[in-house]
Amino acid sequence: MGKLNYIHISDFNTESGKTYTINLSYQTFGKVLHSAPIVLVNHALTANSNIIGKHGWWNDLIGPKKCIDTDSYTILAFNIPGNGYDTKAENLIENYKDFTARDIAKLFALGLEQLRIEQLFAVIGGSVGGGIAWELAALKPHLIEHLIPIATDWKSTDxxxxxxxxxxxxxxxxxxxxxxxxxxxxxxxxxxxxxxxxxxxxxxxxxxxxxxxxxxxxxxxxxxxxxxxxxxxxxQILRTIDITAGRGDFLDVASKIESDIHIITINSDLFFKAEENWNSFVELKSRKENVNIHEIKSIHGHDAFLIEFDQLERFLKPIFKIKVKTSENSDKQVA
The missing domain is CATH 1.10.1740.110 (Rna Polymerase Sigma Factor; Chain: A)
Structure with a gap:
């Protein structure tokens, strides 16, 4: 668990029309893959796939007996290609403007296919990771049971x-x-x-x-x-988030997403404004019942999703209470 693994993706065509060979790296934590519900965690701008453990950047939220319990879930995290986490020069991407957030979502989708994952219990991500979560949901509208974009948006604003x-x-x-x-x-x-x-x-x-x-x-x-x-x-990935590009307007695209959508915004965020998220919620609620919004109250701005863990956990706990089958085929609640 936690070891860095690779998925080789050849002849990948970007939205800009360029062709690349990508070594998509990932880590898993918690239950063995395919033995439990799978939670995909998308990392933020300077983070990586090392979600928990030594140097884990989301230890406060994910782990044994924590809000997202690694005793009940498999945690999967891809590295955004080119993020440099593996320190291998050959996996860096110099022509960064060839890529968009949608390309990263497509690469994640290909990675899921190679791992034979057909269903995700949840996709959660903060900031750019949340934007990629939106892109993945728009790309694969039947894939995700719970879409949880935090401190982010479905588009890069002006x-x-x-x-x-x-x-x-x-x-x-x-x-x-x-x-x-x-x-x-x-x-x-x-x-x-x-x-x-x-x-x-x-x-x-x-x-x-x-x-x-x-x-x-x-x-x-x-x-x-x-x-x-x-x-x-x-x-570059941060500035190119847009689930509507080439697809139609926001309502047309987002209403096709079957996931329960749980938008988590921050009242003081100067990067991804809360007002934008509230406008999206109100608009989407007119077409889709299973969409919710929660707002973190904090003076700390965008970084509050890495600071206000008590509030974040309060919003997430109802989502991550699941039923686990016992050997006697009876159900028990796991927080």
């Missing part, structure tokens, strides 16, 4: 595209691209109120505010653990 455009410029023109792009991004992941609460204009020294030190730390940390081409690729 605001998001604008910030991704700035990120791309920094990544291509800065003398210290990873650090500078990360510092810019951190101001979008949080809010003015969050930073005020955290720092209160305190100084580390006569010349350096603690907010500046904090930004420098995050910039330097990412530089030490991430790859420039990987950041360019992830930023």
């Amino acid at each position: 605001w998001l595209i604008a910030n991704c455009h700035i990120q791309d410029a920094i990544l291509n023109h800065s003398s210290d691209p990873l650090a500078d792009a990360r510092m810019h991004a951190m101001t979008l992941y949080r809010t003015p109120e969050s930073l005020k609460q955290k720092f209160e204009r305190t100084k580390r020294s006569n010349d350096l505010f603690n907010i500046e030190s904090w930004l420098n730390y995050h910039g330097n940390t990412l530089t030490n653990r991430f790859n420039l081409s990987a950041y360019k690729m992830m930023n």
Whole structure:
């Protein structure tokens, strides 16, 4: 469990008309594949398939006896191709603009086919991972029982595209691209109120505010653990989320998704605005009964989905209470 595995996908045609050979890597956790309901977890921009355990980025939510219980579920996580997690240069993607979020969803769908997975109990993802979850549901409307997009949207808005455009410029023109792009991004992941609460204009020294030190730390940390081409690729996927491209309007596409849809938004998110999610919910509810929305209340902005675990767990627990068959064929509830 947790070992990095690969699925070889040859002659993959991107939406832009380019052909690639992709080594799609993945990890599984919890129950053995095909022995329990499967939860696909899509990682965020600088995360990866290492969901739980040492250096696991969602340990607070997933694990033994936790909200998503690895004693009851199989957890599957793909790496977005080109994210650099396996540190193999041959698996990086230099021509990142050849790819879109829909391409990643198509690659995940091909990976599921090779793993002989025909049904997913849930797909959950935050930020860009949630956008890919939307794309996968639109691509395979019968595949997913519960679609759970968190702190994300079914499309990249003008605001998001604008910030991704700035990120791309920094990544291509800065003398210290990873650090500078990360510092810019951190101001979008949080809010003015969050930073005020955290720092209160305190100084580390006569010349350096603690907010500046904090930004420098995050910039330097990412530089030490991430790859420039990987950041360019992830930023490109973030800016190209759009389940409607070439398909029709939002209602036409989303109403075909059979999944129970559980939108989780954040009231203070400056990246994926809550208002956009509420508008989508109201619009879709007119055509589809099994759609719900929950809102995390937080001053911490976009990053609240990695901070406000008590609220997130409260929204998710009813979804992940399942019936497990005992050897005597009686049912028992598992939280």
